[in-house]
Amino acid sequence: MKKISELIVPEGIILDIKSSDKISVIKELSQILIEKNMISDPNEFFEAILKRENLESTGIGQGVAIPHARTKAVKNIVVIFGRSQTGVDFNSLDGKPSHIIFLIAAPEDKKTEYIITLAKLSKFIRKDEVREKLLKATSKEEVIEIIKTHE
Amino acid sequence: MTIKNILIYLSSRTELPLLSKFTLELTNFYNARLFALTIIPQAKTHLKTRAEEHAWRKLYELEEDAFEADRKISLLLEELDKVNQKTLTSKIIEIALSYKIDLLVLPDNIKLQIPRLLKELGIPVLIFPISKTLKKENLNKN
Numbered sequence: 001m002k003k004i005s006e007l008i009v010p011e012g013i014i015l016d017i018k019s020s021d022k023i024s025v026i027k028e029l030s031q032i033l034i035e036k037n038m039i040s041d042p043n044e045f046f047e048a049i050l051k052r053e054n055l056e057s058t059g060i061g062q063g064v065a066i067p068h069a070r071t072k073a074v075k076n077i078v079v080i081f082g083r084s085q086t087g088v089d090f091n092s093l094d095g096k097p098s099h100i101i102f103l104i105a106a107p108e109d110k111k112t113e114y115i116i117t118l119a120k121l122s123k124f125i126r127k128d129e130v131r132e133k134l135l136k137a138t139s140k141e142e143v144i145e146i147i148k149t150h151e
Numbered sequence: 152m153t154i155k156n157i158l159i160y161l162s163s164r165t166e167l168p169l170l171s172k173f174t175l176e177l178t179n180f181y182n183a184r185l186f187a188l189t190i191i192p193q194a195k196t197h198l199k200t201r202a203e204e205h206a207w208r209k210l211y212e213l214e215e216d217a218f219e220a221d222r223k224i225s226l227l228l229e230e231l232d233k234v235n236q237k238t239l240t241s242k243i244i245e246i247a248l249s250y251k252i253d254l255l256v257l258p259d260n261i262k263l264q265i266p267r268l269l270k271e272l273g274i275p276v277l278i279f280p281i282s283k284t285l286k287k288e289n290l291n292k293n
Contacts, residue, residue, distance in 0.1 A: 123207055
């Protein structure tokens with residue numbers, strides 16, 4: 001079972017997300033997956049991730065959202081990190097905009113690993129110290145170092 | 152009777168598959184929104200870290216089932232200073248009131264103040280017999 005720091009790569013980190021709405025943010029983060037050839041069918045992936053967004057809130061509160069999808073279109077489990085200065089409305093139950101966004105993409109046959117990754121990430125990101133550090137990080141390497149230290 | 156919001160409480164000992172199936176069928180029947188709640192101790196210990204990860208796993212397992220069943224779900228993880236029958240009951244009442252819950256589903260393997268829940272919430276409380284169902288399943292297997 002890989003650690004979160006092993007599932008995230010420097011190219012999968014955007015320190016300043018340009019998009020301002022949920023759907024555009026997901027597309028901006030997913031673009032990395034397409035560019036890095038990590039998904040075989042972008043349309044199938046978008047469909048899966050947007051279906052979930054329509055069914056539920058992936059905003060877990062405290063300024064964090066974890067959009068996620070498990071589909072045949074994904075080759076390996078991958079985590080993409082995005083940070084928004086202005087915040088994005090992910091319909092969190094606490095009503096707060098999300099500034100830290102982790103997008104998780106997983107292959108359909110990796111259900112257990114996918115659920116464990118979601119659980120590990122949700123636990124890790126609830127620590128105040130981690131969120132504060134991620135919001136202040138000035139480089140992609142620093143983001144990975146914060147994750148390595150605290151996961 | 153209109154049931155718009157259903158709350159299910161999951162403890163760390165809750166066996167999910169049968170309870171999940173039952174609750175999602177119920178949610179589907181009423182075309183309701185499902186809220187899944189777990190409560191963990193607040194103490195900053197190694198045990199808490201494990202409990203929290205375990206709690207999130209339960210929630211995401213149910214979320215995955217809900218997704219496959221096309222049902223709306225919201226996940227809630229709450230912490231308590233001291234977890235006992237009284238504080239758990241108070242927290243569930245607080246959450247149920249704040250999310251305007253119309254129906255509460257509980258597994259039968261947790262100890263709560265049921266008369267107090269019924270009195271203060273004034274909504275139906277369904278207690279799912281996990282232990283009996285599991286025993287029956289095991290008997291059928293044997």
